[in-house]
Amino acid sequence: MSMAVHQASKEEEFLRKLFSGFYTSCQLGVSKPQQREFGFGGWEKKIEFRHIGVKGEAELRARLVSDAPLYVSYSVAYYEFPAARPMVKKNWLGADLVFDLDAPAHSCGKFTCGQCLAQVKRETIQLVEEFLVPDFGFSQSEISVNFSGSRGYHVHVVSDAVEQLDREARREIADYITGTGLQFDKLFWEEGKKLFGPRPSQGGFGGKFARSFLARLEDGSFALSISRSLKDPAIRQKMRRAIEEGNWDPIGIANRKKKFQEKFSSMMLSLSGRIDSNVTADTSKLIRMPGSLHGGSGLLAKKVSMAGLEKFHPMEDAIAFSSGEAKVKMGEPVPRFSVKGEEFGPFEAGETRELPLAAAVYLLCKKAAVLE
Amino acid sequence: MADLLFCSHYPFTQQAKEYAAQHRLELSDSIVEKAEARLQDALASGRIKKAADLPSAQEEEIAIYAVARMVVSAANNRYLIRRYALAEAKRAGEYLSSDLSSHPEYVEAVAGELGLKFEKQQEGFLIPFAQYLLFTPRSVDYKLSNRELAAGKVRVGKQERIRILEEAVRKRIESSLPMKADFPQSISLAAARISALIPRLEAQAVRIGQENYPPCIRKLLEDLSLNINVPHTGRVVLAMYLVNAGLPDDKIVELFRPAPDFSEKTTRYQVEHIRKHKYRMPSCSTVDGYGLCVAECRCGNPMNYKESVHGRRLKELEKERKA
Numbered sequence: 041m042s043m044a045v046h047q048a049s050k051e052e053e054f055l056r057k058l059f060s061g062f063y064t065s066c067q068l069g070v071s072k073p074q075q076r077e078f079g080f081g082g083w084e085k086k087i088e089f090r091h092i093g094v095k096g097e098a099e100l101r102a103r104l105v106s107d108a109p110l111y112v113s114y115s116v117a118y119y120e121f122p123a124a125r126p127m128v129k130k131n132w133l134g135a136d137l138v139f140d141l142d143a144p145a146h147s148c149g150k151f152t153c154g155q156c157l158a159q160v161k162r163e164t165i166q167l168v169e170e171f172l173v174p175d176f177g178f179s180q181s182e183i184s185v186n187f188s189g190s191r192g193y194h195v196h197v198v199s200d201a202v203e204q205l206d207r208e209a210r211r212e213i214a215d216y217i218t219g220t221g222l223q224f225d226k227l228f229w230e231e232g233k234k235l236f237g238p239r240p241s242q243g244g245f246g247g248k249f250a251r252s253f254l255a256r257l258e259d260g261s262f263a264l265s266i267s268r269s270l271k272d273p274a275i276r277q278k279m280r281r282a283i284e285e286g287n288w289d290p291i292g293i294a295n296r297k298k299k300f301q302e303k304f305s306s307m308m309l310s311l312s313g314r315i316d317s318n319v320t321a322d323t324s325k326l327i328r329m330p331g332s333l334h335g336g337s338g339l340l341a342k343k344v345s346m347a348g349l350e351k352f353h354p355m356e357d358a359i360a361f362s363s364g365e366a367k368v369k370m371g372e373p374v375p376r377f378s379v380k381g382e383e384f385g386p387f388e389a390g391e392t393r394e395l396p397l398a399a400a401v402y403l404l405c406k407k408a409a410v411l412e
Numbered sequence: 413m414a415d416l417l418f419c420s421h422y423p424f425t426q427q428a429k430e431y432a433a434q435h436r437l438e439l440s441d442s443i444v445e446k447a448e449a450r451l452q453d454a455l456a457s458g459r460i461k462k463a464a465d466l467p468s469a470q471e472e473e474i475a476i477y478a479v480a481r482m483v484v485s486a487a488n489n490r491y492l493i494r495r496y497a498l499a500e501a502k503r504a505g506e507y508l509s510s511d512l513s514s515h516p517e518y519v520e521a522v523a524g525e526l527g528l529k530f531e532k533q534q535e536g537f538l539i540p541f542a543q544y545l546l547f548t549p550r551s552v553d554y555k556l557s558n559r560e561l562a563a564g565k566v567r568v569g570k571q572e573r574i575r576i577l578e579e580a581v582r583k584r585i586e587s588s589l590p591m592k593a594d595f596p597q598s599i600s601l602a603a604a605r606i607s608a609l610i611p612r613l614e615a616q617a618v619r620i621g622q623e624n625y626p627p628c629i630r631k632l633l634e635d636l637s638l639n640i641n642v643p644h645t646g647r648v649v650l651a652m653y654l655v656n657a658g659l660p661d662d663k664i665v666e667l668f669r670p671a672p673d674f675s676e677k678t679t680r681y682q683v684e685h686i687r688k689h690k691y692r693m694p695s696c697s698t699v700d701g702y703g704l705c706v707a708e709c710r711c712g713n714p715m716n717y718k719e720s721v722h723g724r725r726l727k728e729l730e731k732e733r734k735a
Binding site for chain 1: 540541542545546550552555556557558559560561562563564565567700702703706
């Protein structure tokens with residue numbers, strides 16, 4: 041492969057040297073590396089070179105050490121010939137099922153704040169605990185979660201059951217999780233004076249809605265917005281019993297369909313997941329390689345166990361460089377941030393500081409500072 | 413002991429194949445003729461007639477099926493394979509429906525043969541979601557979002573189970589064709605006669621401004637031209653687009669001709685229906701909801717694609733000029 045002629049900046053050279061050193065001794069643990077396509081990125085682009093194939097982990101490590109990419113992606117797909125082009129010649133054999141969750145767009149911008157990181161972490165836990173395990177029936181051993189290295193998390197499902205699914209099938213899975221295409225009329229139907237709907241014991245969104253509805257029925261204003269008669273605990277009890285059997289109107293509610301439909305639409309928003317459906321549907325997606333460094337933050341795209349996810353904090357637990365210092369000069373105002381519990385900043389543009397290596401790398405990768 | 417009735421209803425099963433192998437079914441002129449008729453039916457109407465359940469006819473059915481596969485293989489044409497597999501699957505579907513009451517064990521046996529794991533429930537059946545996704549059409553009716561999904565299994569009704577089996581049969585037959593072998597002359601001759609009946613699709617490839625069509629519509633057209641069985645919603649969306657884009661009915665109907673289950677009458681009726689009721693093109697989010705969106709072109713509605721793309725190009729050109 042020919043490298044593009046390009047004058048590397050001082051900062052890029054510095055980071056590449058650090059990254060190369062990191063890759064000489066880090067754990068890789070990529071499953072079936074010989075069947076995956078790799079993509080390497082640099083200072084300007086997250087994927088500069090792709091269609092890279094390796095014979096095994098040793099060759100992968102050698103490439104990472106010698107090329108010292110700032111970003112490393114691998115294909116969710118397995119191929120017979122990962123380096124072949126065009127795509128059809130790779131001969132697709134199957135693919136992991138992946139989910140990409142990003143922090144919501146927020147004013148914190150490129151220095152993703154703790155609040156945003158906490159929210160996307162909650163959403164990742166919700167995806168696993170409310171969809172992948174109970175609904176799709178995946179076992180914990182088939183699911184692995186890693187920090188993306190930047191603003192979110194990736195969930196990889198490795199399972200024979202889903203390996204062969206095509207784009208359309210994967211899009212269906214994503215649509216289920218995001219609640220796309222949900223129709224009230226498919227879950228509720230009238231028969232004479234009766235209104236039938238989902239039972240709380242049933243699977244799918246119907247069951248989710250019924251359970252969530254029953255949980256809120258004890259909330260006074262919620263109950264009253266359905267019917268005044270629900271003020272009476274005995275009537276509420278009657279309503280609850282009936283819904284458990286799928287009978288949603290044992291008490292003659294005025295405008296019932298409209299009311300339930302409104303509740304349904306508003307409650308679905310919190311019951312559904314927020315994932316990037318295009319990533320899930322893409323059967324040849326290149327995605328951040330778990331365990332690699334992210335060139336936009338210097339953080340590790342670290343694998344996190346489900347048990348450890350709740351307590352995982354990227355700025356403490358995904359730090360790759362734990363010793364050394366570097367002197368950097370801010371190129372722009374930098375808000376307060378913390379690395380391994382130690383607070384830094386805020387800094388003004390033009391300020392020069394000697395910082396622990398991890399903090400300096402973070403600012404250099406964000407292109408918010410230069411080497412002094 | 414092979415069950416001859418089962419084998420005649422479901423000649424694609426292992427049991428039927430074994431029966432055929434053991435009994436060395438004869439390749440007589442009459443069988444070749446009947447196999448040819450089976451293929452003519454499939455080509456002309458997309459259906460294969462059910463035979464009478466007479467003992468004498470049952471063995472013949474197995475032989476006819478085996479010979480029909482040889483003829484299809486010798487003809488080796490993608491359109492023929494797809495249309496034939498679909499017709500065989502429809503025939504199997506009809507038998508499955510009628511056997512449901514008289515021979516429920518047949519339905520179980522076919523499901524088992526296809527590796528489909530249905531679990532009988534008080535209400536309907538449960539099936540692993542991956543099998544559900546593999547063998548149901550991507551349509552509003554089968555949208556996973558509206559389904560009961562728990563512990564990796566989806567609930568389906570009695571009729572839906574038959575429909576899933578039918579689709580699994582279609583995929584099984586389609587993927588097993590063509591067989592590679594040297595066929596006797598009588599088969600090659602029959603294949604040549606059948607080939608002559610295959611509509612000449614290349615001749616009517618309509619290409620009018622397709623470069624301006626949005627990716628979802630181009631994908632649908634591409635799938636159709638590859639004889640892929642595009643789901644109903646996909647066809648409706650495509651027809652709505654083409655009607656709204658100003659194509660005349662005749663041209664639209666021609667674009668649908670490569671569909672393996674093409675029926676000119678039905679297609680024409682539906683296109684006319686869309687035109688008569690002035691159906692407007694659904695928005696991108698609706699199209700996405702049908703599972704038909706294949707790109708993020710952010711045009712809001714597929715009808716806007718042309719303008720949005722051209723608009724973007726113009727802006728880029730202007731930027732370049734300024735720079």
